[in-house]
Amino acid sequence: MAEQSMTAISEASVYDALRECYDPEIPVNLVDLGLIYDVKIIDDWVGVKMTLTSPGCGMSGMISQNVRNRVMKIPGVKEADVRIVWQPAWSPAMMSEEARKKLGMGN
Numbered sequence: 001m002a003e004q005s006m007t008a009i010s011e012a013s014v015y016d017a018l019r020e021c022y023d024p025e026i027p028v029n030l031v032d033l034g035l036i037y038d039v040k041i042i043d044d045w046v047g048v049k050m051t052l053t054s055p056g057c058g059m060s061g062m063i064s065q066n067v068r069n070r071v072m073k074i075p076g077v078k079e080a081d082v083r084i085v086w087q088p089a090w091s092p093a094m095m096s097e098e099a100r101k102k103l104g105m106g107n
Contacts, residue, residue, distance in 0.1 A: 009076045014039045014046055017070050023052070024059055028102055030067070034094025037085065044078035046071050051090045060084055 018036055019029045030036055030050065038049040048067055052060055064082040071080040092105065 009041050009044070009046060009074060011039050011041065013074055014041070014048070014071060017074050018048070018067065021063070021067050021070050023057075023063060026053070026103070028095070028099040030063075032096040032099035032102075033090075034096070034099075035090060037088075044076055045081070046074070046077050046079075047081045047083070049083050049085055051085055051088075053090055055086055 015031055015036070018039075019031045021030045022028070023030065023033065023035070026033065033053070035052060036048065036050050038047075040047040040049075048071060050064070050067065052063065057063070064084055068080045068082045071077055071082075092100070095103075095105075
């Protein structure tokens with residue numbers, strides 16, 4: 001049995017990687033948009049549960065593939081699974097304060 005790399009995958013490293021992923025129509029990363037609902041790490045597997053700003057988003061396949069590709073680049077990750085869910089429904093209230101300011105929605 002070959003010894004596997006013991007690189008620890010942390011939730012923080014996954015979120016850092018996901019901050020490099022964007023909706024092509026919005027200049028804010030997916031984390032700050034509030035689109036990432038959950039991250040699960042089991043050994044060398046990472047699962048990401050996310051949503052999109054609209055169920056009719058025609059870019060859903062591309063966005064989820066970009067998320068998976070980016071997670072796969074994290075040292076120690078051997079497999080990644082991205083699930084798009086629609087509950088709870090996304091709303092602008094889920095965005096970070098920084099994202100709202102960037103999009104001109106700040107107070």
